[in-house]
Amino acid sequence: MLRVHWRHFLMVAIVAGSLALMLSLQPFGQDPTYHDFGDRRTFFGIPNFFDVTSNLAFLLVGIAGLRTCLGNGLDRSRNAWVALFAGVTLVSVGSAYYHWDPSNQTLLWDRLPITISFMGLLAALLGEYIDERLGTLLLVPALILGVASVVYWHRFDDLRFYVWVQLIPLLTIPVAMALYRARYSHRWLLLVALGWYALAKLSEANDGQILALSQGVISGHTLKHLLSALACFAVLLMLQRRKLLATKGT
Numbered sequence: 001m002l003r004v005h006w007r008h009f010l011m012v013a014i015v016a017g018s019l020a021l022m023l024s025l026q027p028f029g030q031d032p033t034y035h036d037f038g039d040r041r042t043f044f045g046i047p048n049f050f051d052v053t054s055n056l057a058f059l060l061v062g063i064a065g066l067r068t069c070l071g072n073g074l075d076r077s078r079n080a081w082v083a084l085f086a087g088v089t090l091v092s093v094g095s096a097y098y099h100w101d102p103s104n105q106t107l108l109w110d111r112l113p114i115t116i117s118f119m120g121l122l123a124a125l126l127g128e129y130i131d132e133r134l135g136t137l138l139l140v141p142a143l144i145l146g147v148a149s150v151v152y153w154h155r156f157d158d159l160r161f162y163v164w165v166q167l168i169p170l171l172t173i174p175v176a177m178a179l180y181r182a183r184y185s186h187r188w189l190l191l192v193a194l195g196w197y198a199l200a201k202l203s204e205a206n207d208g209q210i211l212a213l214s215q216g217v218i219s220g221h222t223l224k225h226l227l228s229a230l231a232c233f234a235v236l237l238m239l240q241r242r243k244l245l246a247t248k249g250t
Contacts, residue, residue, distance in 0.1 A: 007179045008130065014171055022164040029157035035102035038208035039219035050222040051099040055092040057229035062089030065236045072239075076132040080139050081239065083120030087113045088232050095225070108154050115146030115165050121235070122169040125190075128183055129176040170194065185245055189238035193231040200227035
């Protein structure tokens, strides 16, 4: 049986409260202008060259992450970490496919592996900060929920659930770090990952402006890919360098 503690209730309240808040919003669909990226240059026959090829960063980090997870013992959270980096690896393919010909149809294959990564991260952190059995128990349902959020968006043009799936790990990471005793060292790298990801989202929101400021060197969306890959690399670095500190307590 899982031990029940007020901190557990708080985590549940954050998850349930954020979902209730998202459901209270009016349904919103994909902005048609989302696919109008700033850098549309073609090189070597590859359209949107830099947005396509920058996904190689995800491939490199994803493969390195899988090698680390499959080669080292990561307790019961291993499968969740594998899901995270499998998702990152697949993002390199799905995102490149999307950026080759941006549309809602191709965007589906970009977003599916993204949710796999986010849900893998969520299950891994719940397992390592709260209870390993919890992370193991929730991994498959979380992955199903993530995939379902993308399918729901694609079928009904409603992004609420997809946005929530992306937000909930970002909300729970700092809360879990504040509330629960660390089992491993180097957890500060999770905050580094959050910082890189925040910068990635900021770059995404300023795609054309960054392209103009850099005088055509790099667009905000290409930079988003690189910064997001750095966020994943920070998580990988944490897994590679961390040491067991003590038996987890609640």
